[in-house]
Amino acid sequence: MNFLEERIVKDGIVKEGNVLKVDSFLNHQMDIELFDQIGAEFKKRFADKNINKILTIEASGIGIACIVAKHFHVPVVFAKKTQSINLEGEMYVAEVESFTHKCKNQVIVAKKFLSEEDHVLIIDDFLANGCALQGLIQLVTEAGATVEGIGIVIEKGFQSGGRIIRNLGYPLESLAIVEAMDSETGEITFREQ
Template sequence: MELLKQRIRKDGTVKGNDVLKVDSFLNHQMDVALFEEIGKEFLRRFDGCGVNKILTIEASGIGIACVTAQFFHCPVIFAKKSKTKNIAGEVYTTKVRSFTHGNVSDVIVSTRFLGPGDKVLIIDDFLANGAALEGLIDLVSQSGAELAGAGIVIEKAFQPGGDRLRAKGIRVESLARIKSMSEETGVEFMD
């Protein structure tokens, strides 16, 4: 998605060789007009798949998932990183290691919102090592729902997550795939 790549070049900041800060437009301050274009692109890529639920993980994927859901005319479920008093009853749970935060979280979804008969599209802002995506896929599997695939805004293709998941037969559609990045040279995209 050329619009997204241009925005990453213009406003993204590389820290070291593995951190891309896009907080000015994607995951802290959010450019909703850009999200709309992202949502349209995910619809184009997954149209006709029968998606009736969008699943993401708190927190950075929620805004993107909500805007995308408007195009699919379906609800968004976000997996919570801790059980609260607001979630009553049975839950699906899995463990997810966060690349960004460097910790492991129990991630949960209420069984009320995900189950057999659902066709799920996972949406997230980043794919690096794939732990969050694997956790969400596990929740879909536990529920008996069917996975349509995963829509990722930015994939760090130089890290193993995307290749590993595709090798397992998971449909992963990334809008911007980064081949390499450094503070000196910036971001290089895959074709």
């Protein structure tokens, strides 16, 4: 097990409905030393890529993306979630369905912060069905920018997102891939990488 898998086993809680709760170190209370290790690992995995910007989605991706960005020495842009519809013109807009909240949101990025000159590393905390990632990819594509890579902290390998994104040809690196989890026993199994 790598450092992250060990931490998930130690502090992660398996909830019903295929939800893994990691709010004691990842998405509510945040362990910045762990984030720093995550940043170093992504820097290693994407060492050959020429990345000048990190893109994530609010809210839980922002903290991780900021620490990852320290390792790449680049700025972070986060896509904002919004309900409003009349944003054409100055914004790139994509639609995202939330796995955890079961609702649809628009995500937006101001055009001035993403352009065809950008080589983007997309960072997010979780990959489940891939809706959030597909929204972020759409924003990058709309801007004419390039997706150089995608870094995910925890992928739930038993949901379809990872397969869809890899089949589209994007370089996707997940630091932990949960193959199975059981809400009764709390047992978590990881994919060998």
